[in-house]
Amino acid sequence: MNSAAPIHADINTFPIANGQLMLGGIPLSQLAQRVGQTPFYAYDRQALTQRVLDLRKNMPAELKIHYAMKANPMPAVVQHMATLVDGFDLASAGEMKVALDTPMPAAHISFAGPGKRPQELSQAIAAGVTLNAESFHELNTIAEQCQALGLNAKVAIRINPAFELKASGMKMGGGPKQFGIDEEQLPDALRLIKALDLDFQGFHIYSGSQNLKAESIIDAQKKSLQLAARLAEHCPTPIRKLNIGGGFGIPYFPGDTPLEIGQVGKALGEQMAATKHALPEAEIIIELGRYLVGEAGIYVTRIIDKKNSRGQTFLIVDGGLHHHLAASGNFGQVIRKNYPVAIGNKMDFAEHETVNIVGPLCTPLDILADKMALPKAEIGDLVVIFQSGAYGYTASPARFLSQPDALEILA
Incomplete structure (x- = not known):
């Protein structure tokens, strides 16, 4: 789906401070330094806890809640x-x-x-x-x-x-x-x-x-x-x-x-x-599974190139469908739709541009965002894909084209 809108504001539940997305109380750029590489998945333990607490508050007291581990x-x-x-x-x-x-x-x-x-x-x-x-x-x-x-x-x-x-x-x-x-x-x-x-x-x-x-x-x-x-x-x-x-x-x-x-x-x-x-x-x-962990996770990948092709801007990142098949639209979507995406270190940046975000793979299927209006980004900036806590890394073809692995952390 082509979208001329920025990040779906109603979906992003993580706090923002000084233009940085915060996860586990840590600014995204600092978190990336702590991890030591991109791409990576990060899951917020407080968000996981709060989701279960909210669920228990709304469900019958005698009901038992099980976690379906296949989600994450x-x-x-x-x-x-x-x-x-x-x-x-x-x-x-x-x-x-x-x-x-x-x-x-x-x-x-x-x-x-x-x-x-x-x-x-x-x-x-x-x-x-x-x-x-x-x-x-x-x-x-x-x-x-x-x-x-x-x-x-x-x-x-x-x-x-x-x-x-x-x-x-x-x-x-x-x-x-x-x-x-x-x-x-x-x-x-x-x-x-x-x-x-x-x-x-x-x-x-x-x-x-x-x-x-x-x-x-x-x-x-x-x-x-x-x-x-x-x-x-x-x-x-x-x-x-x-x-x-x-x-x-x-x-x-x-x-x-x-x-x-x-x-x-x-x-x-x-x-x-x-x-x-x-x-x-x-x-x-x-x-x-998904309901408990899906909204508590993000996928973070870094822009490694930026180019223009026949009037369209492409941000090329170091991660892609091999780490996050669902966000590429190749995990059950009939018509491709954009996951909620942001430039995680420029959350308050005023200047926007419409871009395509693609991964490093030699396939036209490696698309993480199609014609999305996002804060103007440059090489080195961090792209964040939300709703990534479920059916992310382990649901993706990580060995495809022998690309480097992603890391996972709980913050």
Whole structure:
């Protein structure tokens, strides 16, 4: 999307002092000196803390909040989140290792993913992590691993519900999906769990992500609770854990309206009360990644060249899509839109110009800003991309063209 507007002021929540963006109380230029290089990602621990506090204030008191580590598995971030949330949700054995290095008890950690390897299943069983099983074959493999280890496995079933999370960025439920076991197959799956004598925990129902519409999330949460209540009679033991997913989005682009979290929390409290009789022992869990960390991070890259081509100005920076695929528009966007961008050491600079910000890669896809009006920048200035705390570095092709790595810090 071409934009003649400067940084989306409604999205930038970091303070500014003497023309410098501040993160963790440190001016950006000083922070860059402390890091020792560009590009880098920086995450603000106070912003992470405040987001969880605000969420708890708006959610039912008995609700458990889990952090989906796939959003940002940086060890320092995960360590910090372990002090704030009630549990972790994993997508790999690599993430499990990071999680188990924190104070978070294994009993509060779950592991989802449609293609878990036997070795990963074995590791999770040995650790005492709950496995969200996603197929009949996986249930049988879990049982085989249990027999080999002489241990039992904590197992929940990930359900592919018949409904979807409407207006979500990525739909992960409803229709044919690689995720979970189809809702209509659940009675058979529950009978298999009983026959295999696995330690049944409950259900995981994740139907979509990046949703800014409270009504859509409320509808999906209501249907998830109702579905679990209907299935309760088929379960080998009472449901102890019910993960109803997340899907809470954050604003990225002009016109995006932040999610009305209070509206979601009020409705969820009413729904949980309505299903308490059917699910008396169930711990209700929401699983959030992007919503918890996305707005707490920035990506910082330095201008290394500036040139004009047929009337357009290009700022060439030392970072690009290999570090931040999402900001380049190549991570799920149908029509490319600019992330919120600023010249972080010239936040109060009055003179503006319309520029394209591109990375150093030999591909026309390496675009970080397309025709944006920004403070007039020169070689050496620092470009900041906001909303970069989730699905940033680890969601990008860091080895592409063998460019130097970015660093990550928690400030």
